[in-house]
Amino acid sequence: MIVIGSGPSGRRAAVQSAKIGKSVLVVEKGRRVGGVSVHTGTIPSKTLRETVLNLSGWRERGFYGRSYRVKQDIGAADLMARLHKTLDHEVEVLEHQFARNAVKTARGEARFLDAHTIEITAEGGEVDKVTAAHVLIAVGTRPFRPDYVPFNGMSVFDSDEIVDLPRLPRSLAVIGAGVIGVEYASIFSALDVSVTLIEPRSTFLDFIDKELIEEFVHELRDRNVALRFGAAVTSITLDARERPVCKLADGRTVHADMLLFAAGRVGATDRLNLEAAGLAVDHRGRIGVEPKTLQTAVPHIYAAGDVIGFPSLASTSMEQGRVAACHAFGLEPPPPPEFFPYGIYSVPEMSTVGMSEEEVRKREIPYECGIARFRETSRGHIMGLNSGMMKMIFSVKTRRLLGVHIVGEGATELIHIGQAVLNLKGTIDYFIENTFNYPTLAEAYKIAGLDAWNRMTRV
Numbered sequence: 001m002i003v004i005g006s007g008p009s010g011r012r013a014a015v016q017s018a019k020i021g022k023s024v025l026v027v028e029k030g031r032r033v034g035g036v037s038v039h040t041g042t043i044p045s046k047t048l049r050e051t052v053l054n055l056s057g058w059r060e061r062g063f064y065g066r067s068y069r070v071k072q073d074i075g076a077a078d079l080m081a082r083l084h085k086t087l088d089h090e091v092e093v094l095e096h097q098f099a100r101n102a103v104k105t106a107r108g109e110a111r112f113l114d115a116h117t118i119e120i121t122a123e124g125g126e127v128d129k130v131t132a133a134h135v136l137i138a139v140g141t142r143p144f145r146p147d148y149v150p151f152n153g154m155s156v157f158d159s160d161e162i163v164d165l166p167r168l169p170r171s172l173a174v175i176g177a178g179v180i181g182v183e184y185a186s187i188f189s190a191l192d193v194s195v196t197l198i199e200p201r202s203t204f205l206d207f208i209d210k211e212l213i214e215e216f217v218h219e220l221r222d223r224n225v226a227l228r229f230g231a232a233v234t235s236i237t238l239d240a241r242e243r244p245v246c247k248l249a250d251g252r253t254v255h256a257d258m259l260l261f262a263a264g265r266v267g268a269t270d271r272l273n274l275e276a277a278g279l280a281v282d283h284r285g286r287i288g289v290e291p292k293t294l295q296t297a298v299p300h301i302y303a304a305g306d307v308i309g310f311p312s313l314a315s316t317s318m319e320q321g322r323v324a325a326c327h328a329f330g331l332e333p334p335p336p337p338e339f340f341p342y343g344i345y346s347v348p349e350m351s352t353v354g355m356s357e358e359e360v361r362k363r364e365i366p367y368e369c370g371i372a373r374f375r376e377t378s379r380g381h382i383m384g385l386n387s388g389m390m391k392m393i394f395s396v397k398t399r400r401l402l403g404v405h406i407v408g409e410g411a412t413e414l415i416h417i418g419q420a421v422l423n424l425k426g427t428i429d430y431f432i433e434n435t436f437n438y439p440t441l442a443e444a445y446k447i448a449g450l451d452a453w454n455r456m457t458r459v
């Protein structure tokens, strides 16, 4: 098996193939293995978030007030120090995993010569040729960089560049209220940077339950994050001091010290010479696959991870890599679970699994909701939490859990209790009958369960 790309899907496919005794080569053009996930995406953004929350004293502000800070004058160097240590550790663990499992790696850029042959060009120009029975395309994506955006690496960045910030901005404009834009906008606002979030559509994160989004928007507004929704950006220029100026279609202008352009990513497929293998891509450079097996139109060539599009998460990419490897070598992969969670590492964080209230209504399922506020839990009092909520949705007919939606501290961890109950087809009785550790935020499950149960038994 040749795996092109060492991100989450490539890594998991390589290790899975090696575990069943197959010979695997991972080709990676980057300086170090790990992919977008380790070097510019998931891990850097989450490390940055953790550093910001720690140094700013964010989690303690409920008790000590908004001006509380663990470190005064936080600078870019403070953020970078922890980032580099974390990334080094991630790469070391990955390299060790490859070595332990006898996964071979080659550094260079891969391109197809034919459906079984890959040419690898190293940084110095040396060229090598390799062949394999199976190929996995796990090349991921890169930021979409339209011509009208004056990227300069100084004051205008894409989402890969922002992790190497030379200095902290006084004010930041973020274009694109997708997951990445929302995460960075809220992280910088937690550092007391004045943030403007710009989105041409009038809604955002539409796959998340509306009630959660309302709660989230309320928190952003409370910290003076300016939301400019419903108007496209018509131009971006630089002023005399190289600061970005964004003109919007509704006549408004946004001035900022820095700009993050986070409006989409495209598949990193343009240099793969896919035609030589008999493959084509869509307008965003993505490759189509058979969803159960992850085979492309050429059956021995698989594709996994962000290059195949939705849901474009490190978590789901890993599973896709494993499924592709299992299928290639004749192993039956377990059926994919019905529901997987989404984690949005904004400040506050959000996580969701299963159906939103809007989806339940669309399907005309008779339902009831239960709500718990974190400030109702003893753990919430101890932690000084003023915000955070959990919403659970149950079927009135079957009593089954249909969806869990959480905004607030620990949401991305807490969600897994709901995920387990959901995928095991559990009912409201699980939450009513079971004892939860006390004091914990997980107690919110009990509170929300009882809230729904009270309404359902009244019906």
Ligand SMILES: Cc1cc2nc3c(=O)[nH]c(=O)nc-3n(C[C@H](O)[C@H](O)[C@H](O)COP(=O)(O)OP(=O)(O)OC[C@H]3O[C@@H](n4cnc5c(N)ncnc54)[C@H](O)[C@@H]3O)c2cc1C
Pocket (backbone or CB within 6 Å): 004, 005, 006, 007, 008, 009, 010, 027, 028, 029, 030, 034, 035, 036, 037, 038, 040, 041, 042, 043, 045, 046, 108, 109, 110, 111, 138, 139, 140, 141, 159, 180, 268, 271, 272, 304, 305, 306, 307, 312, 313, 314, 315, 316, 317, 343, 345
């Ligand atoms: C800012 C940001 C935050 C994110 N946060 C989260 C999160 O919190 N949780 C989550 O689950 N997901 C998150 N994601 C998404 C996650 O990073 C991706 O889903 C995941 O990295 C996709 O993995 P992949 O296997 O497609 O490979 P990628 O991680 O995209 O890596 C692809 C690799 O292929 C290499 N490559 C490309 N072309 C070639 C070639 N021709 N030859 C050799 N090598 C090549 C690249 O150098 C790269 O190393 C985030 C993404 C971004 C950008």
